[in-house]
Amino acid sequence: MRLRSYPLMFVSIMTFPLIVASALAAEGDWTIGSRTLPAPVAGSEALRISISSTPAPNVAMASQPVDDATLTTMGAPKSLDLKALGKSAGVTITKDTIAGVKVYHVKPDRIAPEHTNHLFVHLHGGGYVLGGGDSSVTEAVVVAASSGISAVSIDYRMPPEAPFPAAVDDTIAVYREVLKTRQPGQIAIGGTSAGAGLSFAATHQMKSLNLPVPGAIFAGTPWADLTKTSDTLYSLEGIDRILVSYDGLVESLALFYADGQDLKNPLISPLYGEFDGFPPTILVSGTRDMFLSDTVRVHRKLRDVGVVADLHVFEGLSHAGYLVVEGSPESISTFQEVSMFLKTHLK
């Protein structure tokens, strides 16, 4: 393939706004003015109603750091009625341990014919501190039910007892056991937010350990870079109603998890690893998702080394919005895409 340099040939199309632009900014940073943001007209009705009934995110409050004691309190495992949850979703949930790691098995009442021998290894979100215990299984339930695939959700160890690399170690320990009864191409791994980031980190670690990588990854709005680097951490601050700001809870979670390690360690911020040899990956984000940049940056890293990688971005969705408004068209479409992707790429 050849791409020669091409001269300033787009000037006539592209310079028009520059005509009305003001004088050069002093140092390169831009000050962006305030604005009024209506609920997304082109989102689903369910999403619009949900957003309209949510207050405008309060950046000043959300950008306050959260101390470790408060994080620990927030991260205390919640109990759920797993029997009722399973019944409502058409799955059976059972607790277990694999290689000493707490897990939840999720078996759908109806397993899709394509997935008879397949397994979805799920990693929950919550910034590596929150979302543990029974609630860790909830997304796995949705994937299992909507795809018709058996799942195992890993309730990996977290701070304060077990900061990085415990989450990676636990994931690898379970994966090694799973590999004893299944071919790697029969296994998918994935989750949302930190769960998606951990899926990438674990895949980096598998490569380091010369383990075969799984057959597919589902990365929902991955926390792929724990530093404040991504463009949408700035541009969508206060517009993402879930994350709101990097400077408060998000950064506090990053530091609590990393426990003094370099945030750019590829096992902490998997974006900084090498993505050659990764399996086909489906990525999901939204136009209001502060991790949109994390998502698309990983997507480009995968594409740049020729990995099959499908990107889906939903109108008006904040971070993990497909998990927030239950039964919304955005949520249903997300898990339909995941289902089709797994059916296409698992062996």
Add this chain to the structure above:
Amino acid sequence: MRLRSYPLMFVSIMTFPLIVASALAAEGDWTIGSRTLPAPVAGSEALRISISSTPAPNVAMASQPVDDATLTTMGAPKSLDLKALGKSAGVTITKDTIAGVKVYHVKPDRIAPEHTNHLFVHLHGGGYVLGGGDSSVTEAVVVAASSGISAVSIDYRMPPEAPFPAAVDDTIAVYREVLKTRQPGQIAIGGTSAGAGLSFAATHQMKSLNLPVPGAIFAGTPWADLTKTSDTLYSLEGIDRILVSYDGLVESLALFYADGQDLKNPLISPLYGEFDGFPPTILVSGTRDMFLSDTVRVHRKLRDVGVVADLHVFEGLSHAGYLVVEGSPESISTFQEVSMFLKTHLK
């Protein structure tokens, strides 16, 4: 596939920011505060330098309507040294008319073996008013050179002489002629901005006329909805350094082109049409692109009816940014993806 409703099971993961949120907003619209936006650290060096040396977009100035006389002056065709342009890119450019419509043939010095019998029908951007004349061919030159595919770029009629539906009519007229010597699956159609929107509109029209649709579409940041509906028209106002604001030039162009017709006519705003039967489509946008929402809304429309549709979003790119910073990694990656997509999907 089954997706039962699932109860509020993500509460423990997802409600944490709501804890720090303020009281309910009165009416649903949010006021979003001002912010400081650094140049995208994770963009390429070329992009960062280009953005750092651009002033912060001036929304107040950019949101002034532009009158038809000024638009007409801005839209006056520019002449380019086509011989030099072709030589620098490794293509030969020749003017012609097909079915009475002005076109430019672009023949690459080296035609890729896969594309021996293929043709890329190019439609230029510029809001259906700007970008005509010699400059209309420039993007076709990049696609032809980078993909190794012959192209014909249509210099379709525009206002003030020929508002909607002239652009659609001219595209269909040329397409009918092209169909006389090629199978539809050997033809791709596409462009950027209005050129991408027109590609969709023309495909709607082909379906209405019972013409076979082409084998692939390249839709770079499509202007798919000429009304002010998309979420990113609000959220990225003043952050997109090319479009800056819908309320000024963009809306003026829409009204000048539509010439009193309903902006939601699917041949004007193709998002409102039906996308079943569309060919495989590649879509490109950026995290600062005010048409990001248009792009992802079309992507969902295509996916919802099962069309193969690949989405690519680049970190830090404004509208059509891959055409603005010549030779940047973002630009090269865009046209590499287009090339791979055409090679995969044209017959």
